[in-house]
Amino acid sequence: MNIKTIGSICSGIEAASVAWEPLGLEFKWLSEIADFPSKLLNIKYPNIINLGDMNDIPMKIKSGEIDAPDFICGGTPCQAFSLAGWRNGLNDDRGNLTLKFVDILNSSDSIRLNQGKNRSIMFWENVEGVLADKTNAFGCFISSIAGLDNVLERKKWPNSGLLRGPLRNVAWRVLDAKYFGVPQQRKRLYVLAGDKNFNPENVLFELHLKEKLAEFPKFDLSFKKDGYQFEVFREYTDCLYSAYGTKWNGNAAAYNGSLFVVQNNKIRRLSPLECERLMGFPDNYTDLKGATRTNRYQAVGNSWAVPVIQWIGKRLINQKAEFQINSDSLVLFTRIQECENGSIFFDFGRDLVDIGEGIVINCTAIPEECTFNSLQSIIDTNPPKEIYISPVGCAGILRRKNERNLKINERLENILINISSQMSDDEIEKKSRIQKRGRFDNIETSNKIDQIKNVLQESDKKEQDFTALSNKPIIIQENQNIVNILSDIENQLLKTQSELDKLNELFNKLMNESKKIK
Incomplete structure (x- = not known):
């Protein structure tokens, strides 16, 4: 593909630039309004304009103030579609930014078509929860992108699929970052679309040539690094989230232990540096002057997994027509839905899909070629002392576990008990009364x-x-x-x-x- 220029929407801390600039792509403009990410963009990318509010971008493209680039990428606020955002979808103001994203794409295409160019290639990332959004936000999004007059309706969208519409072809696939070289289970939805002569399925889907897909390997959970003794509770972490800096002791990861580390018999949270490594960023990428740990946790947790984004970028630039999906293939009969104006929707589930003539394509969350790393590879041997969990904090996790009758990693529970026993129950109760509690404590x-x-x-x-x-x-x-x-x-x-x-x-x-x- 002849892709040279990119415009980035909802840029955050620019995982896209980290992933794609080394591939020779040029970012023409960014768009971010949050204070800390905007500060980071100004420092890391001083020669690329940050447009701020994305609502103004369509007008700026049409007026010629900014380029209509070859490639437009973004991830409209995922909180509007995740459980953490109460699944508000398009009933939430933030959800409307999805439609603004479509408006930006259409504005860019109007300029490019007048210049005799193809439509912009579009890339969109989001949480997989959008596929089950009660407002059918995803159906609205891909129908608009494809150019349908009526919104396709489904109670739950498949983890992978293809929509060939009147204006654009759209493909999507859920991929898990832990198979791309970072030991973090992070399943995200990736959507790619472009002109009618563009086949996004050849980028996101792969020919399946192996007997079976890889499984995440076993790694030692206890190890030494730089003279320190470490213990972790699983081979990979749960998904990092933006509130990890302040809300780390009451969710599932607090009880399976995947976002905790034991260092020399003391238990702690992951450091901001470790979180950067879990997302594939360069070390201390977010360590700006004046940055708080909360700033860094939030910015990293809201970002994209760099290795996955780079994998998609490489496949896009080096796109090959490895296979062709034919709507008249009998083996795809149960996976096809004919839509308006000759449009066709293919439901590929989360499967290895036989598309006929002995060809099988991989539409699962696991790529054909995996890269694995252990948690040892991301461990920071000199973490901030403030992220160690006190006996009071350990007792609090155990108290909530008992109050809510939750399951807990057995080894984690023993460590929490040992550390909390360093103080008497009376001391813990006294300390807990002066420590800041939750909103409804x-x-x-x-x-x-x-x-x-x-x-x-x-x-x-x-x-x-x-x-x-x-x-x-x-x-x-x-x-x-x-x-x-x-x-x-x-x-x-x-x-x-x-x-x-x-x-x-x-x-x-x-x-x-x-x-x-x-």
């Missing part, structure tokens, strides 16, 4: 209530003084309403975890009442 909530009460008492006193001076009636019912709500909250604090939703509703009422007296 009873102790933190009680402190907030005390603060609000003090403010209200002072407010009432001022209102009474004012009334005495002016001899005018002042309605202070708003404050009484807040007091009543506070009493309700205090009652709720005595109840179990299952009552926290009610507590949240009461806090919302409290905030609404507070606004009335400002």
